[in-house]
Amino acid sequence: MLSDAGWTTPAERRGMTAARARALFAAGRVAHLATAGADGRPHVVPIVFAVHGDHVYSTVDAKPKRTTALRRLANVRENPFVALLVDHYDDADWSALWWVRADGRGRVLAAAEPEAQRAVALLRERYPQQESTGVVLAVEVERWSGWSARS
Numbered sequence: 310m311l312s313d314a315g316w317t318t319p320a321e322r323r324g325m326t327a328a329r330a331r332a333l334f335a336a337g338r339v340a341h342l343a344t345a346g347a348d349g350r351p352h353v354v355p356i357v358f359a360v361h362g363d364h365v366y367s368t369v370d371a372k373p374k375r376t377t378a379l380r381r382l383a384n385v386r387e388n389p390f391v392a393l394l395v396d397h398y399d400d401a402d403w404s405a406l407w408w409v410r411a412d413g414r415g416r417v418l419a420a421a422e423p424e425a426q427r428a429v430a431l432l433r434e435r436y437p438q439q440e441s442t443g444v445v446l447a448v449e450v451e452r453w454s455g456w457s458a459r460s
Contacts, residue, residue, distance in 0.1 A: 325409070325454060325455035325456060325457060327452075327453040327454070328453075329455070330409040330410070330411075330453035330454055330455040331360070331363075331409075331411075331450075331453045333395065333397075333407060333409045333455065334360060334365075334393075334395045334409045334411055334453065334455075335360040337395035337396075337397075337409075338357070339355050339356070339357060339395070340355070340356050340357075340358050340365070340367075340393045340394060340395045340411075341353055341354070341355055341356075341393065341394045341395075342354055342355075342356045342367070342381060342391060342392075342393050342446075343391060343392040343393070343394070344380075344381050344384035344385055344388070344391050344415070345384060345388055345390070346380075346383060346384040346387045346388060347387040347388055352380050352381060352384055354380075354381055356381075356393075356446075357370075357432070357435075357436050357439065358393070358432075359428065359431035359432045359434075359435050361427075361428075361431055363413075363449065363450045363453075364447060364448065364449055364450065365393055365411055365413075365447075365448040365450060366428035366431060366432060366445055366446065366447055366448075367432070367445070367446045368425075368428065368429060368432055368439070368441040368442075368443070368444070368445045368446070369382075369441070369442055369443040369444055370439050370440055370441060370442060381446065382417050382444065382446065385415035385416070385417055385446060386417055389414040389415050389416065390412075390413075390414060390415075391412075391413060391414070391415045391448055392410055392411070392412050393410065393411040393413075393448065394408060394409070394410050395408070395409050396408035396409070403458060404458045404459060405458065405459070406457070406458045407455060407456065407457035407458065407459070408455055408456055409453065409454070409455035410452075410453070410454050410455060411448065411450040411452070411453055412450065412451055412452040412454070413448045413449050413450040413451045413452070414448065414449050414451065415446055415447065415448045415449075416446075416447045416448075416449070417444050417445075417446060417447075418444060418445040418446075418447050419444060420441070420443055420444060420445065422445075424445075424447060425444070425445040425447075428445045428447065429441045429445065
């Protein structure tokens with residue numbers, strides 16, 4: 310469980326700062342990626358990720374899939390606006406609940422691009438079991454936001 314370390318003043322506790330939201334997000338293990346294609350239909354999937362500054366990276370991995378031509382990637386190519394959500398739920402202690410969101414623009418990077426290679430290294434460090442098999446999704450976060458029951 311993540312503590313509320315990092316909140317330093319009562320004013321910050323009433324609202325989630327961007328820095329606090331980024332820190333909580335980065336400490337999470339799974340995010341939910343929301344995309345929409347040109348038709349506007351929403352698509353949400355869980356992803357593993359790495360944060361570097363105001364960028365979030367994810368990759369197509371070796372887990373079994375029907376195809377590597379994933380809807381999330383097609384959507385980002387058609388409509389780059391995305392949202393990512395990380396949350397904490399505790400059935401026994403609702404005062405510990407929180408969520409943070411990263412809103413931004415996604416890009417699909419070819420595996421050979423230097424930024425993609427750096428992203429794969431970050432992901433491998435965070436998730437040693439992950440095997441990247443292709444492109445990387447890079448999200449440039451334009452807004453970090455969130456909520457906490459403790460605020």
